[in-house]
Amino acid sequence: xxxxxxxxxxxxxxxxxxxxxxxxxxxxxxxxxxxxxxxxxxxxxxxxxxxxxxxxxxxxxxxxxxxxxxxxxxxxxxxxxxxxxxxxxxxxxxxxxxxxxxxxxxxxxxxxxxxxxxxxxxxxxxxxxxxxxxxxxxxxxxxxxxxxxxxxxxxxxxxxxxxxxxxxxxxxxxxxxxxxxxxxxxxxxxxxxxxxxxxxxxxxxxxxxxxxxxxxxxxxxxxxxxxxxxxxxxxxxxxx
Amino acid sequence: xxxxxxxxxxxxxxxxxxxxxxxxxxxxxxxxxxxxxxxxxxxxxxxxxxxxxxxxxxxxxxxxxxxxxxxxxxxxxxxxxxxxxxxxxxxxxxxxxxxxxxxxxxxxxxxxxxxxxxxxxxxxxxxxxxxxxxxxxxxxxxxxxxxxxxxxxxxxxxxxxxxxxxxxxxxxxxxxxxxxxxxxxxxxxxxxxxxxxxxxxxxxxxxxxxxxxxxxxxxxxxxxxxxxxxxxxxxxxxxxxxxxxxxxxxxxxxxxxxxxxxxxxxxxxxxxxxxxxxxxxxxxxxxxxxxxxxxxxxxxxxxxxxxxxxxxxxxxxxxxxxxxxxxxxxxxxxxxxxxxxxxxxxxxxxxxxxxxxxxxxxxxxxxxxxxxxxxxxxxxxxxxxxxxxxxxxxxxxxxxxxxxxxxxxxxxxxxxxxxxxxxxxxxxxxxxxxxxxxxxxxxxxxxxxxxxxxxxxxxxxxxxxxxxxxxxxxxxxxxxxxxxxxxxxxxxxxxxxxxxxxxxxxxxxxxxxxxxxxxxxxxxxxxxxxxxxxxxxxxxxxxxxxxxxxxxxxxxxxxxxxxxxxxxxxxxxxxxxxxxxxxxxxxxxxxxxxxxxxxxxxxxxxxxxxxxxxxxxxxxxxxxxxxxxxxxxxxxxxxxxxxxxxxxxxxxxxxxxxxxxxxxxxxxxxxxxxxxxxxxxxxxxxxxxxxxxxx
Numbered sequence: 001x002x003x004x005x006x007x008x009x010x011x012x013x014x015x016x017x018x019x020x021x022x023x024x025x026x027x028x029x030x031x032x033x034x035x036x037x038x039x040x041x042x043x044x045x046x047x048x049x050x051x052x053x054x055x056x057x058x059x060x061x062x063x064x065x066x067x068x069x070x071x072x073x074x075x076x077x078x079x080x081x082x083x084x085x086x087x088x089x090x091x092x093x094x095x096x097x098x099x100x101x102x103x104x105x106x107x108x109x110x111x112x113x114x115x116x117x118x119x120x121x122x123x124x125x126x127x128x129x130x131x132x133x134x135x136x137x138x139x140x141x142x143x144x145x146x147x148x149x150x151x152x153x154x155x156x157x158x159x160x161x162x163x164x165x166x167x168x169x170x171x172x173x174x175x176x177x178x179x180x181x182x183x184x185x186x187x188x189x190x191x192x193x194x195x196x197x198x199x200x201x202x203x204x205x206x207x208x209x210x211x212x213x214x215x216x217x218x219x220x221x222x223x224x225x226x227x228x229x230x231x232x233x234x235x236x237x238x239x240x
Numbered sequence: 241x242x243x244x245x246x247x248x249x250x251x252x253x254x255x256x257x258x259x260x261x262x263x264x265x266x267x268x269x270x271x272x273x274x275x276x277x278x279x280x281x282x283x284x285x286x287x288x289x290x291x292x293x294x295x296x297x298x299x300x301x302x303x304x305x306x307x308x309x310x311x312x313x314x315x316x317x318x319x320x321x322x323x324x325x326x327x328x329x330x331x332x333x334x335x336x337x338x339x340x341x342x343x344x345x346x347x348x349x350x351x352x353x354x355x356x357x358x359x360x361x362x363x364x365x366x367x368x369x370x371x372x373x374x375x376x377x378x379x380x381x382x383x384x385x386x387x388x389x390x391x392x393x394x395x396x397x398x399x400x401x402x403x404x405x406x407x408x409x410x411x412x413x414x415x416x417x418x419x420x421x422x423x424x425x426x427x428x429x430x431x432x433x434x435x436x437x438x439x440x441x442x443x444x445x446x447x448x449x450x451x452x453x454x455x456x457x458x459x460x461x462x463x464x465x466x467x468x469x470x471x472x473x474x475x476x477x478x479x480x481x482x483x484x485x486x487x488x489x490x491x492x493x494x495x496x497x498x499x500x501x502x503x504x505x506x507x508x509x510x511x512x513x514x515x516x517x518x519x520x521x522x523x524x525x526x527x528x529x530x531x532x533x534x535x536x537x538x539x540x541x542x543x544x545x546x547x548x549x550x551x552x553x554x555x556x557x558x559x560x561x562x563x564x565x566x567x568x569x570x571x572x573x574x575x576x577x578x579x580x581x582x583x584x585x586x587x588x589x590x591x592x593x594x595x596x597x598x599x600x601x602x603x604x605x606x607x608x609x610x611x612x613x614x615x616x617x618x619x620x621x622x623x624x625x626x627x628x629x630x631x632x633x634x635x636x637x638x639x640x641x642x643x644x645x646x647x648x649x650x651x652x653x654x655x656x657x658x659x660x661x662x663x664x665x666x667x668x669x670x671x672x673x674x675x676x677x678x679x680x681x682x683x684x685x686x687x688x689x690x691x692x693x694x695x696x697x698x699x700x701x702x703x704x705x706x707x708x709x710x711x712x713x714x715x716x717x718x719x720x721x722x723x724x725x726x727x728x729x730x731x732x733x734x735x736x737x738x739x740x741x742x743x744x745x746x747x748x749x750x751x752x753x754x755x756x757x758x759x760x761x762x763x764x765x766x767x768x769x770x771x772x773x774x775x776x777x778x779x780x781x782x783x784x785x786x787x788x789x790x791x792x793x794x795x796x797x798x799x800x801x802x803x804x805x806x807x808x809x810x811x812x813x814x815x816x817x818x819x820x821x822x823x824x825x826x827x828x829x830x831x832x833x834x835x836x837x838x839x840x841x842x843x844x845x846x847x848x849x850x851x852x853x854x855x856x857x858x859x860x861x862x863x864x865x866x867x868x869x870x871x872x873x874x875x876x877x878x879x880x881x882x883x884x885x886x887x888x889x890x891x892x893x894x895x896x897x898x899x900x901x902x903x904x905x906x907x908x909x910x911x912x913x914x915x916x917x918x919x920x921x922x923x924x925x926x927x928x929x930x931x932x933x934x935x
Contacts, residue, residue, distance in 0.1 A: 066868060097868075127854075127867065
């Protein structure tokens with residue numbers, strides 16, 4: 001009951017349709033914003049919504065401990081389900097827990113090879129077979145192209161959908177065009193879905209970047225309420 | 241005996257399993273000349289470490305019961321409580337912390353902040369025990385004290401600051417640089433007992449300066465004098481820095497970190513200096529007692545020797561001369577021949593022999609005064625009892641005791657064993673509140689229950705060895721519980737009016753789930769349809785049903801019973817009739833309230849070398865475990881999972897064979913959760929088989 005209602009009201013539904021296509025080929029998604037805007041909160045919601053539809057999510061965090069990541073999930077889950085009775089919430093949470101796996105690494109010990117190895121191991125041991133992998137806290141730049149490309153073929157072979165948080169830790173401002181410039185022409189090829197978070201006074205807009213040439217990126221897809229970090233429902237988007 | 245209370249330190253040594261805290265204690269006793277030979281925990285000489293006095297402890301190389309011992313360092317007197325590291329013995333750790341004023345948190349330079357360190361740290365927080373950290377095993381390969389400091393900050397949120405830096409890495413570890421005096425300290429001689437102080441080696445000077453600046457920066461918050469000196473760029477004296485670090489440590493706002501290797505006898509003396517310099521004396525901490533009649537009221541104890549006595553028995557031991565009770569005095573003085581009152585049962589006792597302990601050897605003393613730890617003989621009490629001067633009405637804060645999660649049926653083989661077993665059980669239950677023993681009246685079996693497999697195993701061994709009691713033990717059993725998951729109504733009439741004195745009672749009302757509660761009974765009967773004098777009988781009747789639920793015959797919890805109507809008969813209604821009506825009502829309502837079975841889920845943390853992590857996760861998965869996450873820390877992986885206790889029997893052996901003995905795990909109770917259907921069916925089958933074969 002609770003699950004149906006949550007899926008029906010899913011503000012991130014738009015991802016599902018496109019996701020289905022890219023998941024088959026092992027698609028990459030990127031969430032871009034400067035530090036502190038709310039990439040983790042947004043990614044955790046993408047994960048939670050996917051888990052609701054039965055997908056298994058492996059959450060990789062390079063910097064935060066397991067407990068902290070878990071706390072993000074608990075908090076956002078509670079906010080999303082706040083209007084439902086506590087016993088239904090608890091039941092659903094138990095169910096979702098079986099579809100989530102958190103793996104954390106210390107920055108220096110992380111590598112994509114290690115990650116692939118771990119995922120394969122989880123699969124062979126039949127412990128956890130992820131449909132989606134979220135990689136948060138890793139500095140991703142153009143120099144990683146070859147590695148990311150290898151990872152992408154791995155994603156394709158295993159039908160895993162990847163989401164990355166792409167932050168600019170060195171800079172206060174983060175302009176999507178700068179990032180796109182840095183990555184060059186392959187930006188759109190590597191990442192099948194590029195979302196870009198822009199904080200405004202009372203809300204955080206999530207825009208889609210399609211191509212440098214088009215204006216499509218200016219229309220926000222969804223927005224986040226900065227006080228709860230929750231993704232708002234579609235109809236709430238109106239010009240400020 | 242030292243009479244200056246300012247120079248007394250009551251400290252504990254807490255740590256993760258195998259961080260080497262017993263070895264460290266052993267070295268401290270050696271350096272303070274309390275013992276004259278060093279025995280290794282698992283040494284070849286077969287003597288074992290001095291603190292591990294129980295035969296069993298020596299054999300297994302672990303510390304079970306915490307022994308108290310005292311030693312002298314300079315003009316300071318240090319009382320040390322050696323605390324067990326295994327999670328099954330958490331109660332011992334908690335009890336020890338209650339009587340400590342400060343603690344040394346021992347961390348492994350390779351393993352860093354491990355799961356058990358986190359548990360111990362939480363306990364220290366609960367009792368607000370100031371602590372200093374000692375990074376042990378700096379001589380091991382892969383040792384990195386600064387990584388450990390970073391983990392202290394990150395994982396335990398300590399404001400950890402290095403007071404030393406190591407000279408030499410791993411196998412080349414030679415000594416430490418003291419950042420306060422800016423001198424290099426080497427430990428020479430076979431046992432590292434010859435301290436050699438020299439100038440800092442040139443290649444380490446820059447690092448030492450850098451780390452000293454960090455130290456000064458952190459300490460300056462606690463001292464205006466130091467802040468001024470920093471701002472005015474004048475000479476920063478050793479005294480200033482020491483005072484500031486001490487202030488911060490006592491407030492628990494700074495954690496000084498020292499380094500060394502207990503096994504290689506390095507860094508022990510500097511650690512002892514730090515204990516006397518930074519940890520509090522009994523006068524520096526305030527201890528709080530409760531008023532027995534008004535538990536809300538808190539009384540701060542003066543800690544003065546001239547005030548009336550308040551003391552806490554924190555540990556019992558069975559000595560050669562009868563029961564030995566370890567006590568900590570919070571206020572007043574205890575002399576031979578004094579009279580004190582055990583506040584639990586108001587019994588007056590006369591103090592006979594008083595001793596101070598050094599593991600299992602002791603020294604007789606005339607008196608003990610406030611702030612000290614000692615022991616007395618021949619007084620019958622339980623651990624956790626408060627002793628106070630006649631006229632006082634105080635109790636030391638009651639300690640948190642977790643419910644046992646595992647039980648085991650035991651049977652003595654002959655009469656002599658039975659007698660001994662009874663003696664042993666009465667001793668153990670007094671010593672350890674998490675260990676319980678009772679007789680199952682239906683099967684006439686003796687059941688013991690506790691906090692884990694190892695916990696019970698140790699007690700079984702002790703019964704055999706110390707009490708010569710031969711015992712056959714059954715399979716360990718999980719403490720399942722029943723509860724209901726829906727609301728249901730009942731309306732039941734108990735009627736027996738055929739011949740003789742009749743019985744009549746009707747009760748109606750409803751049952752509903754009350755998560756996180758044991759049992760709530762609410763009386764909403766109006767207009768006297770059930771006369772008031774029978775209400776307690778109703779409650780009693782319901783309560784009796786909770787011991788064995790109608791669903792699977794396990795205790796019932798998390799239930800609320802509300803009665804709102806009923807009927808009575810002027811002659812035939814009685815207490816007995818209403819108790820029977822309550823039982824009937826319960827049966828009627830319970831089946832309709834969708835009963836479910838709950839099982840204890842444990843939080844299991846496994847630390848394993850990376851190459852085995854797949855195997856370990858697989859083993860968790862086979863055990864119905866939900867893996868919360870895995871944290872990769874270079875060579876080791878820490879896996880955290882929630883696993884039903886029922887699946888964890890014998891896991892230690894499984895883990896050993898999966899990982900070539902290189903992994904370790906800890907387990908503690910997390911919550912009660914519903915048993916899944918498939919498992920429930922199997923349990924049912926088993927029960928049915930038992931009944932069939934039994935009859």
